[in-house]
Amino acid sequence: xxxxxxxxxxxxxxxxxxxxxxxxxxxxxxxxxxxxxxxxxxxxxxxxxxxxxxxxxxxxxxxxxxxxxxxxxxxxxxxxxxxxxxxxxxxxxxxxxxxxxxxxxxxxxxxxxxxxxxxxxxxxxxxxxxxxxxxxxxxxxxxxxxxxxxxxxxxxxxxxxxxxxxxxxxxxxxxxxxxxxxxxxxxxxxxxxxxxxxxxxxxxxxxxxxxxxxxxxxxxxxxxxxxxxxxxxxxxxxxxxxxxxxxxxxxxxxxxxxxxxxxxxxxxxxxxxxxxxxxxxxxxxxxxxxxxxxxxxxxxxxxxxxxxxxxxxxxxxxxxxxxxxxxxxxxxxxxxxxxxxxxxxxxxxxxxxxxxxxxxxxxxxxxxxxxxxxxxxxxxxxxxxx
Numbered sequence: 001x002x003x004x005x006x007x008x009x010x011x012x013x014x015x016x017x018x019x020x021x022x023x024x025x026x027x028x029x030x031x032x033x034x035x036x037x038x039x040x041x042x043x044x045x046x047x048x049x050x051x052x053x054x055x056x057x058x059x060x061x062x063x064x065x066x067x068x069x070x071x072x073x074x075x076x077x078x079x080x081x082x083x084x085x086x087x088x089x090x091x092x093x094x095x096x097x098x099x100x101x102x103x104x105x106x107x108x109x110x111x112x113x114x115x116x117x118x119x120x121x122x123x124x125x126x127x128x129x130x131x132x133x134x135x136x137x138x139x140x141x142x143x144x145x146x147x148x149x150x151x152x153x154x155x156x157x158x159x160x161x162x163x164x165x166x167x168x169x170x171x172x173x174x175x176x177x178x179x180x181x182x183x184x185x186x187x188x189x190x191x192x193x194x195x196x197x198x199x200x201x202x203x204x205x206x207x208x209x210x211x212x213x214x215x216x217x218x219x220x221x222x223x224x225x226x227x228x229x230x231x232x233x234x235x236x237x238x239x240x241x242x243x244x245x246x247x248x249x250x251x252x253x254x255x256x257x258x259x260x261x262x263x264x265x266x267x268x269x270x271x272x273x274x275x276x277x278x279x280x281x282x283x284x285x286x287x288x289x290x291x292x293x294x295x296x297x298x299x300x301x302x303x304x305x306x307x308x309x310x311x312x313x314x315x316x317x318x319x320x321x322x323x324x325x326x327x328x329x330x331x332x333x334x335x336x337x338x339x340x341x342x343x344x345x346x347x348x349x350x351x352x353x354x355x356x357x358x359x360x361x362x363x364x365x366x367x368x369x370x371x372x373x374x375x376x377x378x379x380x381x382x383x384x385x386x
Contacts, residue, residue, distance in 0.1 A: 003211065003237060005044035006037060006150045012082050013041070017053065020085070021153045023074045024057060027067060033058040033092065034154025036161075038145040045211035047238055048083070052109070055087040055152075056141060058160050062091045062105050068128050072116045075108040084110045088138060095161065100168040102138035139164040139172035147207040173198050177261060181254055188245045192232040195257040202261065203332035210236060220335040220351075221256075228253050259344050260336060269325040269334075269348075271356065272297030274318040280354045285347055286325060286334065292346060294322050297362045302375050305342060313370045320362045326355035341382060 004010065021035055039054025040046040063071070071089075079085035086109040094103040106128070108116070119125045142161050149157050164172070177198055180191040190210075197213025200206070208216055214229045221229065228249055234240035269286045270293030271277075280286070287293050295303055295312050297320025304313045333354070337347040370378070 003044065004041065004046045004048070006041050008044075009041060009046060010048060013046070013048070013053070016078065016081055016083060017152060020053075020055070020078055023078065024071075025153065027070050027074065028059060028063070031059045031061060031063065031067075032154065033060055034157075034160050035152045036145055036154075036157055037150040037152055038141055038148070039086075040209060040211075042144070042150045043148050043209035043212070045209045045237075047236070050236070050238070052084045052086045054141070055085065056138075056145060056161075057087060057089045058095070058154070059089060059091050059105065061093070062129070063089065065126060065129050068106050069120065069125050071106060072108065072120060072125065076113065076116060079108065079110060079113070086110075088135065088141070090138070094132075098162050098164070098168075099134075100139055100164070100171065101134035101136040102142070102164075103132050103134050104138060105133075107133070107135070136172050136175045139168040140176065143169045143172075144207055148209075173201065174261070177257075181258070184250055184254055185247075188250055189232045189235050189242075192228060192253060193236055195253075195261065196229060199257060199261055199331070203330075205332075220338070222338040224249065225253050225256060256336075256344070260331070263331070263345065265329050265331055265334075269329050270294075270359075271323045271325065272320055272362065273323070274299050274320040276321065276358075277323065277356050280323070280325070280350060280356050282350050282352050284350050285337065286329075286350055286354075287347055289346060290322065294320075294362045295368070296320075297322055298364050302370060302378060303342070304370065304378055305346070311368075313368055313374070315370050315375055317364060317369075319364065322359040322362050323356040324359055326357045329354075 024032055024035055034057070036056045037054065038056060040051045041053060075085060075087065087107070088104045089106040090102070090104050094105065143164050145157055146161055146163055151157055177195060180187070180194050184191040193210035193214050196217050197208040197210055200208045200213045200216035203217070211233070214233045218226055218229055228245060231240065231243065231245065235242055267288060269288055270290050271280055271284065271286045272293035272295065274297060285296060291312055292305065295314045295316060298314065298316025299318045299320070300314035300316030302315045306312065333352060334348040334350055336344060337349050340347040
């Protein structure tokens with residue numbers, strides 16, 4: 001199935017959006033500042049039958065109740081003709097000064113369809129202006145709009161929307177990650193690809209679509225998780241019909257992504273080696289555990305770390321040097337070792353060259369040395385796990 005951008009979309013989608021523009025311009029008149037497209041159609045990965053039309057509208061002032069009633073009636077008619085519409089209305093006073101979560105004046109999506117139908121009948125629509133509503137997702141939507149969005153009507157995007165601070169955008173996408181995690185069984189494709197684009201943003205500080213996020217992190221994922229991402233991409237692009245994901249694979253994927261996205265990359269990172277170094281080359285092992293780096297400095301072929309991380313046994317024999325990484329590590333500098341036998345987060349690989357500072361020499365502790373028999377038992381256990 002083909003995917004589309006605003007410039008290449010089917011005529012039926014273009015007509016639908018023109019009808020929405022005309023309807024809003026007629027209903028809101030001079031109060032309408034602009035209407036803007038974000039999401040999949042703006043970023044070139046719109047799939048008819050699967051994707052929503054994601055819109056943001058800005059008004060000069062908050063809308064009166066009667067305008068909202070007419071909007072609801074219009075959107076009930078225009079949404080799903082043919083594509084579902086998700087739209088938030090924001091006032092200029094709600095955008096400046098910037099607040100997070102960001103206030104909005106009105107929202108429509110298909111999730112609200114039945115509620116709006118009911119409220120329009122029973123009269124409870126008259127309570128719509130009783131309180132100001134807020135949405136943490138808007139920081140992410142506005143960031144996408146400023147980076148990749150399309151103006152459909154009105155003032156230019158950059159003249160209308162303030163940039164969301166990085167910490168608010170990050171809070172917004174992490175909130176969406178948790179939302180998707182709670183619904184992973186119902187919508188695994190969304191969770192998998194959304195998690196990938198969040199991880200890709202953390203690594204590269206670029207705004208990705210779901211179609212782009214998967215390929216951006218695919219090569220650094222463990223092999224079995226690469227398969228899950230590949231399957232999700234094929235379903236999302238229409239190459240493959242919706243197919244189930246094994247529950248244990250979804251659990252492993254969610255655990256991994258929760259780990260790398262929620263990881264605290266701040267603090268000291270270490271490397272151990274028997275060699276005198278000034279620069280650590282890409283593809284090298286680093287860790288946040290000084291004990292583990294010291295052991296690595298002895299060049300062991302086998303390492304066994306206790307459950308409480310307080311003791312370690314190994315087969316290393318060489319005296320070595322313990323180093324710290326000289327600069328702060330960011331998510332784009334490292335990734336979890338895909339073939340480690342250790343607990344997640346203990347062993348990472350570098351993606352670029354890093355400067356080192358030598359802490360000092362290390363000596364092999366005889367009490368930490370594994371005997372040949374002990375090493376054999378561990379190797380057999382590892383083979384059994386494989």
